[in-house]
């Protein structure tokens with residue numbers, strides 16, 4: 092029983108402490124992320140959800156004042172080990188940001204960017220990758236006639252799905268999403284949620300959200316953060332119906348946050 | 349009551365704005381008007397493509413005994429014996445000349461013999477002659493007929509010259525001048541200087557900006573470099589010209605075996621002048637690029653270098669172009685520093701290892717002498733205006749094509 096569970100955990104976080112200069116943003120985190128499941132990170136604003144998410148693909152490296160202690164293993168290898176290949180990590184752990192951030196290039200160039208950076212030059216292979224990624228992102232039919240027009244000209248919802256397609260094109264094992272629908276209207280949100288539902292089969296997804304409904308609808312597991320600490324973690328339906336901690340219940344029912 | 353007062357003040361301020369902008373428009377229109385009306389007359393294909401140095405050819409012609417006819421117009425003087433008409437005119441430097449205004453197809457002048465190749469220009473030392481192509485627009489400086497007493501100079505005016513020409517059947521020696529004053533050399537020099545300067549300044553400027561904005565982690569040193577750049581932007585160009593003379597020229601003398609002033613020295617000096625502008629503009633362009641775009645690229649497993657060259661730099665091109673354009677404007681407009689490092693001698697044969705003049709320095713030459721030639725200066729100004737206009741269009745088109753809107 093115990094060993095089976097270990098195999099299924101793609102990320103294992105142990106004793107994680109994170110500081111922005113002298114400001115501690117994450118305190119003694121211990122949590123596992125299950126493979127091929129959707130994990131929702133919830134909690135009030137400023138509690139460290141985005142910070143934690145950025146630890147998983149080492150995007151915190153870009154923030155100079157950020158200091159990290161503890162271990163995070165991805166497929167049982169510590170990603171903060173000194174000679175760990177960050178580029179390799181990021182090709183396996185993709186990220187979708189809160190604000191849609193397509194490159195100022197054509198849709199095609201956006202989606203093929205990652206593979207091209209990995210050295211794929213063959214036009215045929217790239218064409219295939221782009222088509223597959225756009226199909227998986229349920230965007231192919233909408234954009235197949237204008238692959239070479241600028242991605243900046245699309246609606247916010249379409250841009251966000253291009254960004255998801257761009258991440259999928261790398262065929263990562265994990266996709267990290269930081270409030271991917273917060274900048275979108277309800278219809279676009281619906282589309283992105285359906286998309287996440289479909290991606291579940293092939294990918295491990297970690298998603299930050301402020302919407303309890305969204306967390307309840309799409310996630311298998313939930314991690315509840317409060318003031319840099321993990322208060323509670325477990326299967327979503329259990330946590331939403333019968334939380335262990337009072338704070339969790341208060342947050343989920345909207346008493347604070 | 350208060351609303352009324354406010355409306356009144358609004359109206360007053362509005363009229364003031366109109367008035368001031370109207371004054372501005374008038375100033376611009378009158379400047380352009382002055383340049384076009386003064387220089388327009390002189391502007392011609394010959395001016396643009398012609399040599400600056402006048403070329404004099406001495407010839408020797410024999411009449412065939414025929415008398416020709418030509419319906420000469422009012423200010424022309426016709427010589428039936430030689431079948432040419434001349435008129436009084438003024439050359440590009442503003443000096444009076446006797447200009448050939450017509451030359452018949454069967455004119456004996458067409459068989460003129462070139463004396464320039466003969467020893468001391470005397471036909472008695474010559475057995476073979478090369479031919480001379482005399483065309484309308486050439487001027488006649490001197491005429492010596494077979495009877496050596498019959499001599500005419502250009503300053504005698506056209507009428508007197510024709511009288512002398514009619515007084516003999518052999519022209520012993522005639523000096524034909526192909527007029528100079530063309531600006532071809534200066535146009536070519538300007539183009540050379542722009543291209544060379546940009547080749548030197550753009551890569552260095554862009555890479556420095558990339559270093560400052562994208563790579564450098566050392567806040568103190570970047571602050572120092574930035575303050576230095578700000579300072580250098582304000583330094584008058586004559587100081588750079590001086591640096592060009594004491595540093596650049598001796599250096600180039602050793603490396604490229606130049607001999608004193610040269611276009612190359614001009615390019616190095618201008619590159620130093622332009623660097624701060626190009627660095628600043630590139631940096632501004634890099635600043636506008638959202639951090640999220642860089643993050644997106646890195647999150648896709650792109651390396652720092654890939655991010656910089658595939659996403660960041662292409663997005664900054666319109667901004668870089670603005671810097672380049674400002675730079676070109678500065679190259680075209682510079683004169684003081686260039687006189688120091690490239691000299692002020694107007695050339696027809698341009699070589700980058702030798703000194704020469706740009707259009708701006710040519711203007712400086714035209715109006716700086718004892719007899720300022722404002723027509724020529726204005727004509728060159730028109731050329732400069734056209735060049736600047738074309739460059740602006742090109743830059744706008746490129747910027748539009750590559751424009752990346754972030755909003």
Ligand SMILES: Nc1ncnc2c1ncn2[C@@H]1O[C@H](COP(=O)(O)OP(=O)(O)OP(=O)(O)O)[C@@H](O)[C@H]1O
Nearest residue numbers: 111114116134135136137138139140141142143154
């Ligand atoms: N780049 C940074 N530099 C310094 N402090 C930061 C930085 N990013 C976040 N912080 C701090 O870390 C803490 C956690 O921030 P974080 O963005 O992770 O919260 P969050 O849970 O994602 O909030 P939200 O729901 O509003 O997005 C906050 O106190 C914030 O001020």
Ligand SMILES: [Mg+2]
Nearest residue numbers: 140141142269
């Ligand atoms: Mg956040």
